Amino acid sequence: MRTILRVVSCFILGAGLALGQQPTFHDQLLDKMTGDWVLQGTIASKATTHDVAVEWVLGHQYVRLHEVSREKNSQGQPAYEAMVFIGWNQASSEYVCTWLDTYGGMADATIAHAKRTGDEIHFIFKDKDKDSTFHTRFIYHPDAANWEWRMDSEDKGALKPFARVTLTRK
DSSP states (O other): OHHHHHHHHHHHHHHHHHHHOOOOOOOHHHHTTOEEEEEEEEETTEEEEEEEEEEEETTTTEEEEEEEESSBOTTSSBSOEEEEEEEEETTTTEEEEEEEETTOOOSGGGEEEEOEETTEEEEEEEETTTTEEEEEEEEEETTTTEEEEEEEEEETTEEEEEEEEEEEEO
16 A cells, blocks of 8 residues: 555656656856856945856756855955846746845845846846835847846836946956
């Protein structure tokens, strides 16, 4: 009886996983983001330099960006660190992004959706609790083979620059 129960359980679990799994995510634009980068520019009006490592993870379903600032806090640790996951929602035909960082607080504002326009992916993060919106645009420049990130807070429909950075290969 236990053997039959195990077989049935494995079949149900396997069928559920197979029905819910998307095909492997392949994206030529995100392929160009993989590798090791140096991020330089301004964030919150301050010059900064970060190291960014980008790779496909979790069965090639997501691109993971690991961003670590070279600036240190009073404890000698990176002043900023983030893990960003970019994937694909096949049902809605759009990119999805989860941005987790040293500021913590998993909320609606850490998850965004975007459509691709040419060599740009424009994510919009909405914080319903604070009624605020934050725009993050990843723009690939094929001639320079680098990435530009433009981050803006939105206030009453107007965008206010937060970050202007460029990623160049190490």
